[in-house]
Every structure is written in C-alpha cells, then in structure tokens.
Amino acid sequence: MNPDPATPRVFLVGAGPGSPGLLTLRAAEVLGRADLVLYDQLVPERLLDFAPPTARTVCVRDLPGQHPEKYPHIHQLLIETAQAGKTVVRLKGGDPLVFGRGGEEAEALRTAGVAYEIVPGVTAAVAAGAYLEIPLTHRNYASAVALVTGHELPNKPGNRLDWKALAAFPGTLAIYMGVARLPVIVAELLRYGKDPDTPAGIVERASWGEQRAVYSRLADLEEARRNAGLEAPGLILVGEAVRHRPPRPWFEGRPLFGRRVLVTRPSHQAGGMVRKLEHLGAVVSQLGGVEIREPADLGPLDRALEEVRDGGWDWLVFTSANGVHAVLRRLDALGRDLRDLGRVRLAAIGPKTADALREYRLRADVVPAGTFSSEGLAAALVPHVRGARVLLARANRGRDLLRKELAAVAAAVEQVTVYDQVDAVDASAAVLDAMRRGEIRYVTLPSSNIARAVLGAFDETIRGRVVRGEVKLVAISPVTGGDVRAMGYPVAAEADVFTEDGLVEAVVRLAAADGP
Ligand code: SAH
Numbered sequence: 001m002n003p004d005p006a007t008p009r010v011f012l013v014g015a016g017p018g019s020p021g022l023l024t025l026r027a028a029e030v031l032g033r034a035d036l037v038l039y040d041q042l043v044p045e046r047l048l049d050f051a052p053p054t055a056r057t058v059c060v061r062d063l064p065g066q067h068p069e070k071y072p073h074i075h076q077l078l079i080e081t082a083q084a085g086k087t088v089v090r091l092k093g094g095d096p097l098v099f100g101r102g103g104e105e106a107e108a109l110r111t112a113g114v115a116y117e118i119v120p121g122v123t124a125a126v127a128a129g130a131y132l133e134i135p136l137t138h139r140n141y142a143s144a145v146a147l148v149t150g151h152e153l154p155n156k157p158g159n160r161l162d163w164k165a166l167a168a169f170p171g172t173l174a175i176y177m178g179v180a181r182l183p184v185i186v187a188e189l190l191r192y193g194k195d196p197d198t199p200a201g202i203v204e205r206a207s208w209g210e211q212r213a214v215y216s217r218l219a220d221l222e223e224a225r226r227n228a229g230l231e232a233p234g235l236i237l238v239g240e241a242v243r244h245r246p247p248r249p250w251f252e253g254r255p256l257f258g259r260r261v262l263v264t265r266p267s268h269q270a271g272g273m274v275r276k277l278e279h280l281g282a283v284v285s286q287l288g289g290v291e292i293r294e295p296a297d298l299g300p301l302d303r304a305l306e307e308v309r310d311g312g313w314d315w316l317v318f319t320s321a322n323g324v325h326a327v328l329r330r331l332d333a334l335g336r337d338l339r340d341l342g343r344v345r346l347a348a349i350g351p352k353t354a355d356a357l358r359e360y361r362l363r364a365d366v367v368p369a370g371t372f373s374s375e376g377l378a379a380a381l382v383p384h385v386r387g388a389r390v391l392l393a394r395a396n397r398g399r400d401l402l403r404k405e406l407a408a409v410a411a412a413v414e415q416v417t418v419y420d421q422v423d424a425v426d427a428s429a430a431v432l433d434a435m436r437r438g439e440i441r442y443v444t445l446p447s448s449n450i451a452r453a454v455l456g457a458f459d460e461t462i463r464g465r466v467v468r469g470e471v472k473l474v475a476i477s478p479v480t481g482g483d484v485r486a487m488g489y490p491v492a493a494e495a496d497v498f499t500e501d502g503l504v505e506a507v508v509r510l511a512a513a514d515g516p
Helices: 025-031 045-050 067-083 102-112 124-132 163-167 179-191 218-228 240-244 267-279 299-309 321-333 351-358 374-384 401-407 430-436 448-456 460-467 478-486 500-514
Strands: 010-014 036-039 056-059 088-092 116-119 145-149 172-176 199-204 212-217 235-238 260-263 283-286 290-293 315-318 345-348 389-395 412-423 442-445 472-475
Touching (some): 010 025, 025 045, 025 088, 025 116, 067 088, 067 102, 088 102, 124 199, 172 240, 179 218, 179 235, 199 240, 212 218, 260 267, 267 283, 283 430, 299 389, 315 374, 321 351, 321 389, 321 412, 345 351, 345 374, 374 401, 389 401, 401 412, 412 448, 430 460, 442 448, 442 500, 448 478, 472 500
Parallel strands (some): 036 056, 145 172, 260 283, 260 442, 315 345, 315 389, 442 472
Antiparallel strands (some): 199 212, 199 235, 290 412
C-alpha cells in the first residue's frame, strides 16, 4: 500500500509538559477528530477531553508486556487502527522526538505504509526554562544547551554518551530521566573535571501547580535532593544558567500557586473554570457534581416549543446556559430553527446565560444587573410581565421562587423541564480519597444541586476536616451558601458576583487570607 501523505491517519503528537495551555493548536485540532488516542502514562488525562466523547482512549500502561515488550503492541495498534480507516493520535509527554521513541514509531508506520504527521510539543527542558525562569541560553554564559538522557550510564552496555565531552560542554546540560541515577551522573561529570561549584538544580513537574525545584552546587545535588524529598521523574539542570534565575519565578508568585482546589462539575463543563484556576497556579481536581441529560419525557418541551411558535407565550425565561442549549438543541433536532422563537421576548438570569443566547445570535431582552439569582431575575422581570404569559425553561429540579413571584403579576406562568439534572458523584472517586487524606483544601460549589450531590458523598472523615476548617467550602452565592449551612456544613466564603469567575475570585481571596 502506498501511503497518501495528504491524509495522514496517525498523528505522533507532543502533549507538552503537563499544563493543557501548552498543547499546540495543531495538537488540539487533531485530538478533536481522533477515533483512538493512545497516550503515555505521564500525559495528564485531562488532555483527553480535547478528543470527541466517542473516541476510544487507551493508556500504554494497559497494553500487554513490560516496557521493551510493549513496543510491538503499540506499533501494531497504531497500524491496525489506521488501516481500518480510523484516525489515531499517539499522545506523548513533551515532544515526541525528544526521548519519546517517536522516531521508532514513525519508522514502523513508514514500513507498514501508513501515512503520518508529527506534531511537536514543548519539551521538559524548555518548560522548565520558562516556568522556573532559568535562561537555558544566555549570551554571556550559556551558548549552547544539551538535551541528555540520564539513562545511559558509563557501565551500561552500548552506552553512547561521552561524559567527558559533556563535562566540558560550554552551556546548559538538561538531563532527562536522571534523578534515580543522580549520584553516578554527578560522579561522572566531576571525574572529567566539571567544577564542583557549578550551579545545578532538579525540577519536578514543571508547569504544574505542584512544580518544585531544588538547587545547589553540583557536588551537593544528591544531598539537596534527599533533604527535599524529591523523587524521579525530574529534570536535572547543570550550568551557569541555573544561577541566573530570580528568587521566585513568575509562576510561583501566582495567587493560587500550589493550592489544591476541587471543581465539582463533570469534565466537559468544567474546562473554563479549571483553566482559570490552573493559570492562577492551582492544582485542580475534578469531581462530577451533576450531569445534564435530555429530559426523560420530551413531550412537555415539544408542546411548549409549538406553543411558542404559535404565539402562545410572551416571554421565555432562561435560568441557566444549560437551559438555552437544551432548548435550541431540541428545536434543531425537531428540524426547526430560530424563526420559531418569532416574537417571544427572552430573559436570562445572568451574563453566562445571556452569552449562551448570543451563541445563537439571540439577545436577551432582560438580564438583571448585579445579582444573578432567582430573586434578582424576578425583580428585573416583574415590571415587564404584568398581564403577560411567561414560560420558564428550567431543570427537572430547582427553586420555585421565580414562578411564585411572577405569578403575582403575570397572566400565566408555567415551567417546562428542558433538561434533567442527575446526581453524578462517583462515591468511589479517587478525589474523595484525596480529601480523606487532607490533600484538597478548597471545594468550589457552583450550585445548590451540586452542593447537595457532593456533600451527600462526604463521609465522617471528610466532614470532620470541613468542620475543623482543613477543607474549605466556597459557595457561588448566599443562596447556595445557605443551603450548604442547612446541610450542617460551615461555608468559608461566598462569591460576590454569582458566576464561576466570582467563585474563582472568592477562592483567591480566601487563599490570600489563609497565608502560604
Ligand atoms: N518526550 C518528553 C521526555 C520524555 S522522558 C519531553 O520532551 O519532555 C521523561 C523525562 O522527561 C522525565 O524523566 C523527566 O526528566 C522529564 N520531564 C517530563 N516532563 C517534565 C516536567 N513537567 N517537569 C520536569 N521534568 C519533566
């Protein structure tokens, strides 16, 4: 078979050092149309959210065999999937061709006649440079960088590394996979005359909220590592460049650096908030709170949409972005379009809901200013809906306040369930174990329903931590805060603005008050 280079089936993709923002645009594009993602163990699983929900995802760890024996299985899976006409993304940490065996996989594909593309990634040394602010090159003291494997030791058969040349190298040494063999590496460099006072460091999880580094003179690096309790994997940096870093790199000065925050939304909805927290330096965990589904019975929604088309309702009121998407998706599924909304006036509970309408080129006639709650929406709507017929698009559960307040002035108010919320807390989730061990400090609660689902999954150990203030609950609004207290839990903070951004700001304020 002759590979058609214009339509590659396999993409050898660099995932970068960890932070999803460091994925390339091209990587996100090809992940977005993958049928299969075969990923390395060190690649954060969150990156798999860039793949379609229908894609199959396989971790190399789960293929048969121990390390070297795995390779034929990897090659076979790539080739067979591509030959079945499917698109495969082979996702590797950092760059696929820097200690990633990407070259060998490309060769196997070439031999099999499978067309491929290679997407580079930010390699660990480059990420460590940026996130620890170590200038890998500098015109005064580092005119070269060497990417070195710490795997090939002098006593290893077939060793191709020339430690004598590396000791004399006029620049920065970035040694990958070397932490476990640090004493031998240091001994080799010193044996060939490297100055024992050369500045050196070990960087762990560069670009993650947990990033850590330890520095010392080369001769003392192993001792410094041991004292700091740093273990493999990490990147060893040796050279004058290491001396020229600021006392605190920019990333470590971020307001949530190293803080452990729980986001309680299913991953396909959590993306924006998780990214914001990560940019602020946080270590983010996720726990699905509630899932959004099509209503079990679509009959009432379909009837309501017909009534809207026929002019039966004056106002259509949305209390969430989910509601907007549910209604417009259903309209589309019924083979109809925006014209059916005709002259109905639209209200949105807050800016996120109004933004969701804007995605369909619809403008909300009313969006309350200030507080984004049922109370705020009721107050904003009352002057508009006297004698009018008002339809509230809502979830299968929620508060009754809006209907009651509007019913006092409107000619008719009805609620229609446009989506179902289903509790989706997995009681066996690893993050609950992390909470039991005290590894999560802030829990964000973006709605009362989510709070109920999440707090319902807490056991006595977690409850004790919350009560003692070791785990802090942050509520999106006083209403949610009140519901949390009614469940017997203390609330550490409430957002000033009742949006996800407001929630993130509340965590930042709390973290500042908590001190380091
Ligand atoms: N292809 C990868 C390297 C794979 S070898 C790349 O281009 O980065 C694995 C080694 O990479 C680890 O032992 C460690 O030395 C280094 N590494 C990968 N990600 C890292 C990170 N975020 N911080 C520090 N070192 C990292």
